[in-house]
Amino acid sequence: KHKLGFIISKYYCSDNLKDYILKTSQNSLSIRNDCRDFAAKYLIWDVAIDTYRDTLMDDLKNMKTSLWSFHLKYPLITKQFGIDLKLLIISHKEVWKDKDTYSTSGGFPFQINAMTKMFTETRLVCALRRKSPKKNLLKITGNNLKITPLIEPWFTGWRRQMAISVWAMINFKSMFRAINSSEVVHTMIPGDIGLIGTMIALLMKKPLFYYSW
Numbered sequence: 001k002h003k004l005g006f007i008i009s010k011y012y013c014s015d016n017l018k019d020y021i022l023k024t025s026q027n028s029l030s031i032r033n034d035c036r037d038f039a040a041k042y043l044i045w046d047v048a049i050d051t052y053r054d055t056l057m058d059d060l061k062n063m064k065t066s067l068w069s070f071h072l073k074y075p076l077i078t079k080q081f082g083i084d085l086k087l088l089i090i091s092h093k094e095v096w097k098d099k100d101t102y103s104t105s106g107g108f109p110f111q112i113n114a115m116t117k118m119f120t121e122t123r124l125v126c127a128l129r130r131k132s133p134k135k136n137l138l139k140i141t142g143n144n145l146k147i148t149p150l151i152e153p154w155f156t157g158w159r160r161q162m163a164i165s166v167w168a169m170i171n172f173k174s175m176f177r178a179i180n181s182s183e184v185v186h187t188m189i190p191g192d193i194g195l196i197g198t199m200i201a202l203l204m205k206k207p208l209f210y211y212s213w
Helices: 002-012 015-023 028-042 045-062 064-073 075-080 108-116 157-180 192-203
Strands: 086-090 096-098 101-104 121-128 145-151 184-188 208-211
Touching: 086 108, 086 157, 086 192, 101 108, 108 121, 108 145, 121 157, 121 192, 145 157, 157 192, 184 192, 192 208
Parallel strands: 086 121, 086 184, 121 145, 184 208
Antiparallel strands: 096 101
16 A cells, blocks of 8 residues: 555655655655655555546556556556556467467466466467477466467478578568557567567567567
8 A cells, every 4th residue: 555655646746745755855754654644545546546547547558668667566556557458478489289279388388377467468479380299288378368379480400590581471460460469578589489579579669578488
């Protein structure tokens, strides 16, 4: 509750309260007490949501590229105020499909599931394997998770590197649509599919974070 008070008061403290804080900067105890009392009285969740919902939502949307970083730090605020944040994950991780179920190996499903809990919608763009599936695969699941399958790049090694430009042209439209409809893009690199996604996201000036899992 007090954390909420400090965050929202950054936007909505009255001018009188701001002046009071500035003019009494030496009296830190008094400032803390005033802010605490302000938060306790006016900025509890029920009051804050009813009073500031529309204005705060507009402010957060206007933050544009910094909105996702604000959400990662204060997910409860964007969730409570109905901010719609969609995450896109682009990965070269091997994935198999059985009817309507997507599966893979290792800890990838756990990582995807954890990330989906931080966003209102998550879309995974990945390539489907043409070969027979491995044993002991785990289903890929998550909160409001959608999967966009792409054809698997051809060949391996240097031949795959030579053919990846053709693959990129064939799948560019699907990747562009997925990136365009998301607020945040996460790419898995090093990896050719993740690298292509990174380049498209940068050209589209989308908030982007990437690292190797």
